[in-house]
Amino acid sequence: MTAHTREGYQGTGPGAITPDGCAVERYLRLPVGREPDVVASAVPPGSSVLELGCGVGRVTHPLLARGFAVTAVDESPEMLGHVRGARTVCASAESLDLGGERFDVVLLGSFLVHSGDPEVRRGLLRTCRGHVADDGCVLIEREGADWHERAPRESRTGDGGLVRVAAADPVGPDTSSIRVEYEFPDVRWTQTFLSYRYRGDAFARALAGAGLAVDTVLTEDGTWVRARPV
Known part of the structure; x- marks a missing residue:
């Protein structure tokens, strides 16, 4: 089954396909990765977390188990239907508006910051800045520097x-x-x-345009960073 897709995005295979081409059943099979450990190492225990693009809750559920209060956002109702125990919001992350609500942590994983649409990229960073507490942080997952060259x-x-x-x-x-x-x-x-692909200081400039700045790199491979409001 295929839903309305974004331009340049598509997916094939059995089950529901989200607008950005993700197969819901595929993500139900995907094991928990290092994301919960990255979050736990970067923020205080029990923080409130706004998770953008939560999917089926692969990261949501481990965060809940560790005592974080998670608001899980996804544009796919088929994805959100598998999330348990968290407050859920069905909306596109780049246009999210929770009426001034702020969180200790905004989580932007799944390389969403690399969206091919510049308006979506800017919208995602606006969402991050608009929903993070002034003393909070934004955790962002980036692609590896050579990922566009290393194919197949x-x-x-x-x-x-x-x-x-x-x-x-x-x-x-x-x-x-x-x-x-x-x-x-x-x-x-x-x-x-x-x-x-962000080149040179393009990533720093994109963050600055949204009122954010990286304060530390969280993983040895440089793919996870923590940013704070400026």
């Missing part, structure tokens, strides 16, 4: 699948069309999406 590449996952980044084709200045294939013994999904 593939890796095994902890859920018995194979993830293959089959192509990263340039479609505009610093923007690539990324095609990812997910293969399991019983099923196959694909997702195609647009990814923007």
Whole structure:
């Protein structure tokens, strides 16, 4: 089943497909990664967390188990239908407006900050700044520096699948069309999406434009950073 998709985004395979090409059933199979550990290492225990693009709750549920108060946001009702124990909001993250409500932590994972649409990128950072407390922080997941060049590449996952980044084709200045294939013994999904590559100080300038600045890098590979309001 395929929902209305964003331009440049599509997905194939069984089950519901979200507007950005994600297969809901694929994410139900995806194991918990390092994200809960990254969050726990960067913010005080029990913080209130606004999770943008929560999907099926793969990160939401471990955060709840660790005592965080999570408001989980996703534009896909099919994704949100699998989230348990958190307050949920069905909305696009880039246009979210919770009426002045602020959080200790805003979580922007899944490389969403690399959206191929500049208006979406700006909207996401506005959402982050508009919903983070003045003494709070924004945790952002970035792509690796060479990810657009390292295609094709593939890796095994902890859920018995194979993830293959089959192509990263340039479609505009610093923007690539990324095609990812997910293969399991019983099923196959694909997702195609647009990814923007920040060069030089472009990421810092984008944050500054939203009133944010990085205060520390959280992981050795540089893909997770913590930003604060300025």
